[in-house]
Amino acid sequence: MEVIVTTGATQLGQAAGAAAGILIRNAIAENGTANIILATGTSQFETLNQLVSEPGLDWSKVVMFHLDEYMGLPVTSKASFRKYLKERFIEKVPALKAAYLINGENDAEKECMRLGELITQHPVDVALVGIGENGHLAFNDPPADFDTLWPYIIVELDEACRKQQLGEGWFDTLDDVPTQAVSMSIKQILRSKHIICSVPDERKATAVKNSLEQPVSNLYPASILQLHPGCTYFLDTASAATLSGTPVTQI
Numbered sequence: 001m002e003v004i005v006t007t008g009a010t011q012l013g014q015a016a017g018a019a020a021g022i023l024i025r026n027a028i029a030e031n032g033t034a035n036i037i038l039a040t041g042t043s044q045f046e047t048l049n050q051l052v053s054e055p056g057l058d059w060s061k062v063v064m065f066h067l068d069e070y071m072g073l074p075v076t077s078k079a080s081f082r083k084y085l086k087e088r089f090i091e092k093v094p095a096l097k098a099a100y101l102i103n104g105e106n107d108a109e110k111e112c113m114r115l116g117e118l119i120t121q122h123p124v125d126v127a128l129v130g131i132g133e134n135g136h137l138a139f140n141d142p143p144a145d146f147d148t149l150w151p152y153i154i155v156e157l158d159e160a161c162r163k164q165q166l167g168e169g170w171f172d173t174l175d176d177v178p179t180q181a182v183s184m185s186i187k188q189i190l191r192s193k194h195i196i197c198s199v200p201d202e203r204k205a206t207a208v209k210n211s212l213e214q215p216v217s218n219l220y221p222a223s224i225l226q227l228h229p230g231c232t233y234f235l236d237t238a239s240a241a242t243l244s245g246t247p248v249t250q251i
Helices: 009-031 043-051 081-088 108-120 160-165 184-192 202-213 223-225
Strands: 002-006 033-040 061-065 068-070 098-100 124-130 154-157 180-184 193-201 231-236
Touching: 002 009, 009 033, 009 043, 009 124, 009 193, 009 202, 043 081, 043 124, 043 193, 061 081, 061 108, 068 081, 098 108, 108 154, 108 180, 184 223, 184 231, 193 202, 193 223, 202 223
Parallel strands: 002 231, 033 061, 033 124, 061 098, 124 193, 193 231
Antiparallel strands: 068 180, 154 180
């Protein structure tokens, strides 16, 4: 695991997006295709901005999977992660080989089965993820299920997670934030060959410290990334501010 610290969110996104571009190009060169996972939320704005502008990427050879989505939320909602990925990624790159989005309006169990069957046929080369203020990875809130083998699962969203979504401006009131979601599971995320974890902002500092400096525990879901040999954290000075013993590379 490597931890890279930049001066700000823009620099973080540029570094993370460029790193993702290199890994995607390498996967295409080695395998003729690249299977990727994309996260959403404010932490991914700059990373995706950089990724869509990366030169020399043959997007027609890229298959994209989606980390998580609220249950029951229409794609027209400003908080829809399908809408987010369509506007911030899919519509900004040439046609992908395939894009598998989570439809939170479908029957959730059937949607988990559909996506699970698809992703098992596409070993993931690069996963772009973030960490929630409560330490969640995807929508796996604490205590996260570290054991399920299902690629996609139905999860309950805790109050801290829902308050974060409200605080980021995706919803008008806490009651508007759904209480359930379809999420990629922890084990499925860890099956990725490479993981790029982008985490800007001082409000994530405690979660970052817990993820990197606490023992691996489902009470700190993102701490599981300590066990992944191909994980690189991209932080800014604000999100890295409380780290005390973690070796970092500053750029």
